[in-house]
Amino acid sequence: MNSNSQPIPGKPVRGSKTGQPIMVIFDLLGRSWSMGIIWHLNNGPSTFRKLQEYCENISPTTLNKRIKELTIADLIERTVDGYTLTKQGLELFKLIHPLGKWAKQWAEDIKNQ
Amino acid sequence: MNSNSQPIPGKPVRGSKTGQPIMVIFDLLGRSWSMGIIWHLNNGPSTFRKLQEYCENISPTTLNKRIKELTIADLIERTVDGYTLTKQGLELFKLIHPLGKWAKQWAEDIKNQ
DNA sequence: CATAATGCTACATATTTTGTAGCAAAGCTA
DNA sequence: TAGCTTTGCTACAAAATATGTAGCATTATG
Structure with missing residues (x-):
């Protein structure tokens, strides 16, 4: 359908032909491990291999794709200390x-169902 | 790796061997269209076909999977008016x-980079 | 009763993700 | 400075997921 992989505002993405920002973000965050990466980086800068470890041994292929996407989206960046959240990423x-x-709380609730 | 598809707190999911709730949610929401479905249902109850239409003509196969997963997770439910958010889903x-x-804002910012 | 809308399954194809191997470059370390 | 080790990453085949199309059984609606 849309083999162009990087989700960009204003361009068609999964969920929005007109590339509505919220849908672009959903497309980006919806990919495997995206949210985990962001969550983890909040604990401080991390190397490629540390990230891999943290993310349940995510394959380097996928991690590398996510890193490129999140970097283009200005959510993470590479520094001397390793990958870190950008200002936007932190927000x-x-x-x-x-x-x-x-x-x-949700986990509790559905357990007691 | 884990062919058991429904993400359940306490059970291994993508991102957490111990099934930490936040990772379970990430796994659940990280699947294609999950967030779009929830976002859309906030506009009110919707039928299967309306949801399909809204979600860029998501295939019925995928929509049905997502519906089942989100229902088990008690985030959406089926009522006489169609699918709706549960109390948890609304939260x-x-x-x-x-x-x-x-x-x-993010879309603006990366445009002006 | 006929027609249309709805919820959904089947199934083949396409796309993503995974897992493993391994290489090039940079940083210690003796 | 020669040899490890760590790091970032690519290649590629296999497994898992998502898509697209067809169509069928029920439930409204005229």
Whole structure:
């Protein structure tokens, strides 16, 4: 359908022919490990191999793709200390952070169903 | 790796061998169209075909899988009016909602890079 | 009762993700 | 400075997921 892989605002993505920003973000974050990478980087800079380890031994192929995508999207960047969140990436993290607490409660609730 | 498809807290999922809730949610939301479905249902109940249409003509196969997963996760449910968000689903939506505004700004910023 | 809309399954094809191997470059370390 | 080790990454085949199309059984609706 759309073999052009990098989700870019204004261009068609999964979920929006007109490339609505929210859908672009959903496409980007919706790919395997994207959110895990961002979540982890909030703990500080990380090397390629540390990231791989943290993300349940994600294959280097996939990790590399995600890194490229998230870098183009200006959510992460490479520094001397390793990969880190950009200013934007940190803001995004702050927005998804509350999910952590909610998820715990949710897990409780569906257990007691 | 893990052919058992439904992400369940406490069971291994993509991103966490111990099934940490946040990772379970990431696995669930990370699948194609999951977030789009939740986002859309916030506009009110929707039929299967309306959802399909809204989600860029998602294939019925995939939509059906997502519906089953999100239903088991108690995020959506089927009512006489069609599929709707559950109480939990609505809470989740509220948490991801701010992403919309942020995404717009983000789209602006990376355009002007 | 006929027609249309709805929810969904089947199944082949296409795309993504995984897993393993391994290489080139940079950084210690003796 | 010669030899490890770590790091970032590519190649490529196999496995898992997603897509697209057809179509069928039910449930509204006229």
